Amino acid sequence: MTEKALVRQFVSALTSKAQFIGTEVSNFHRSADIAAIMENGEVWVVECKLSAISKAIEQLQTHMMSADKVYLGLPKKRRNIATIDKINTAGFGLLEIDEQGELCEVIPAKLRETPTSHFKKVLMNNITAVSQ
Amino acid sequence: MTKHIYHFNMHSEKKYFLGKEHINNYDLIGLNGNIVAHSPNAIAALISTTAKKYFIDPQTHIFQHDPHLLESNSRKPGEEDQIKYKTSVVKLAERHLGMPFYNVLQTNSRLSPESFKTESGDLENDLISESCDRVLDFQKSFIGNNLDEEERDLLGKDLPHPDFLIAPYFYISRSNTKEWLEINEAFYKAAKISQPNEQVFYALVVSKDAMDSFQDRIIESLKGLNLDGILLWIDGHQEEDLTSSQVECYIKLLKNLKSLGAPIYNSHAGYLSILLSHPALNLLQGLGHSMNYGEHRTVVPVGGGIPQAYFYLRKNHSRNKYVNAFNILSGKGWYGSVEEYLKNVCNCHKCQELIRLKGSAIEAFISYGETGEPTTIRRRNGTVVRISYPTGEAKDIAVRHYVNNKDLEFNSLNTKSFSELNDELKDVYNDLLKVADIKVIQHLDIWNASLTKLAEGR
Numbered sequence: 146m147t148e149k150a151l152v153r154q155f156v157s158a159l160t161s162k163a164q165f166i167g168t169e170v171s172n173f174h175r176s177a178d179i180a181a182i183m184e185n186g187e188v189w190v191v192e193c194k195l196s197a198i199s200k201a202i203e204q205l206q207t208h209m210m211s212a213d214k215v216y217l218g219l220p221k222k223r224r225n226i227a228t229i230d231k232i233n234t235a236g237f238g239l240l241e242i243d244e245q246g247e248l249c250e251v252i253p254a255k256l257r258e259t260p261t262s263h264f265k266k267v268l269m270n271n272i273t274a275v276s277q
Numbered sequence: 278m279t280k281h282i283y284h285f286n287m288h289s290e291k292k293y294f295l296g297k298e299h300i301n302n303y304d305l306i307g308l309n310g311n312i313v314a315h316s317p318n319a320i321a322a323l324i325s326t327t328a329k330k331y332f333i334d335p336q337t338h339i340f341q342h343d344p345h346l347l348e349s350n351s352r353k354p355g356e357e358d359q360i361k362y363k364t365s366v367v368k369l370a371e372r373h374l375g376m377p378f379y380n381v382l383q384t385n386s387r388l389s390p391e392s393f394k395t396e397s398g399d400l401e402n403d404l405i406s407e408s409c410d411r412v413l414d415f416q417k418s419f420i421g422n423n424l425d426e427e428e429r430d431l432l433g434k435d436l437p438h439p440d441f442l443i444a445p446y447f448y449i450s451r452s453n454t455k456e457w458l459e460i461n462e463a464f465y466k467a468a469k470i471s472q473p474n475e476q477v478f479y480a481l482v483v484s485k486d487a488m489d490s491f492q493d494r495i496i497e498s499l500k501g502l503n504l505d506g507i508l509l510w511i512d513g514h515q516e517e518d519l520t521s522s523q524v525e526c527y528i529k530l531l532k533n534l535k536s537l538g539a540p541i542y543n544s545h546a547g548y549l550s551i552l553l554s555h556p557a558l559n560l561l562q563g564l565g566h567s568m569n570y571g572e573h574r575t576v577v578p579v580g581g582g583i584p585q586a587y588f589y590l591r592k593n594h595s596r597n598k599y600v601n602a603f604n605i606l607s608g609k610g611w612y613g614s615v616e617e618y619l620k621n622v623c624n625c626h627k628c629q630e631l632i633r634l635k636g637s638a639i640e641a642f643i644s645y646g647e648t649g650e651p652t653t654i655r656r657r658n659g660t661v662v663r664i665s666y667p668t669g670e671a672k673d674i675a676v677r678h679y680v681n682n683k684d685l686e687f688n689s690l691n692t693k694s695f696s697e698l699n700d701e702l703k704d705v706y707n708d709l710l711k712v713a714d715i716k717v718i719q720h721l722d723i724w725n726a727s728l729t730k731l732a733e734g735r
Binding site for chain 1: 584585586599600603604639640643646648651652660661662663664665666714
């Protein structure tokens with residue numbers, strides 16, 4: 146499986162729960178694999194990875210400035226204890242998806258009190274622009 | 278007092294050199310030979326308007342690297358297969374430095390130590406002294422010669438004159454260390470003969486591993502030259518990334534250089550070097566940087582990377598990626614009130630002005646992270662990503678905030694004792710440990726340990 150295919154799987158699984166969803170959404174100097182405005186108004190960012198988890202964690206730290214919840218997205222059974230530790234330490238969530246496209250929230254993301262509504266608004270604009 | 282050097286690299290940065298907001302923040306302007314050669318009148322006007330002291334780096338070392346590195350990125354249709362060197366480098370070599378430097382562009386082959394030797398291996402003293410004369414004359418007379426006529430008349434005999442000249446020099450790495458040191462030595466001696474009434478600095482441009490492995494040999498080569506001054510540039514020496522042993526190697530180098538009795542200016546220096554220039558240590562007498570960059574610089578250019586916002590945080594004395602600064606401020610609650618922000622983050626003119634304009638500390642801090650419309654980029658592997666660059670205004674205020682903070686750091690050398698400043702490193706490290714990524718604060722702990730050892734004479 147490629148990361149692109151993994152992103153497609155997550156988008157399919159999240160679309161029904163989101164008002165707007167986009168891929169490669171600009172957020173500062175980074176491009177979020179998936180960013181969505183969920184039905185309840187929360188802004189989520191998901192970085193999908195098959196490997197290089199540390200890089201994803203660095204990316205997610207940027208997204209924490211503007212998203213309410215940030216997740217690492219992995220194919221089912223790719224996680225290991227070290228990954229779980231890293232995610233817990235950083236305060237992210239973990240989403241997994243199986244081959245049938247079944248989504249599982251393994252570690253719930255902490256709802257961040259987004260420190261600034263400003264950066265959240267910018268990200269929301271970028272999501273809506275891409276999803277149209 | 279430590280001389281504060283601003284490097285002038287781009288004409289768009291002129292505004293940070295002029296005007297009452299920043300004019301008193303620095304002492305000396307560092308100019309690169311190629312920018313000087315490329316836009317002589319504009320540079321002459323800048324020097325004349327600021328009335329600041331300056332020096333011109335003749336950049337002779339660029340001709341010892343692969344000439345491919347001197348090529349221009351822009352080619353016209355039909356020129357794709359031709360070698361086209363950067364116009365500024367061609368002007369520098371052709372009009373000012375002459376042979377053997379210009380020969381590199383004509384033959385597409387780099388200089389080696391043998392370029393300055395006869396077939397029997399002796400130094401080509403005539404070549405060295407003639408090329409040395411040209412390199413020094415260029416530095417000495419260039420600005421005065423390129424002022425407009427009216428200004429020249431007005432200034433009469435008081436034409437701008439460089440604070441010091443730089444002898445032709447080459448980069449010292451692990452390869453050919455001895456051979457290049459011999460050439461540098463010969464050029465310095467020739468420079469002193471050529472300009473006996475001028476201050477001539479020896480540019481020591483050295484790799485980190487040569488500084489470590491060949492330090493004794495380097496110092497040995499400098500002894501007996503009776504140096505007027507040393508302009509130091511350690512390749513890619515980002516002070517925040519140094520290990521304890523690298524910090525100690527740097528300190529050892531400075532102590533060794535100090536024993537030569539000449540002032541030492543570090544061209545690309547961060548806060549560690551500021552502390553090392555404290556009157557209590559006096560290991561450095563001049564320090565340089567550019568406008569929100571250039572506290573470290575690689576000798577062979579490496580480009581690229583996506584431009585992103587940086588925020589200088591005086592607490593950790595580092596240019597932080599905006600997200601890292603944001604996490605620290607957020608974790609500590611430092612943008613919750615104007616008082617907290619001014620006390621813990623920054624009270625520089627720019628931050629105070631932004632707080633007044635925006636109405637709160639958080640809105641002021643947000644201004645530093647503003648980005649423009651997203652840009653779509655196709656990566657080499659074919660994937661398409663969208664990213665946002667900092668706005669022009671965000672970049673501008675970040676530079677002004679940066680230079681204000683550098684000024685405050687320089688001023689602290691006169692208002693605080695060395696032990697106070699050194700203790701602050703440890704205090705901040707402990708204070709930020711819970712909220713900051715260790716990568717952005719660990720240098721404080723490393724610097725503190727090495728400086729404590731230095732202060733205790735261990």
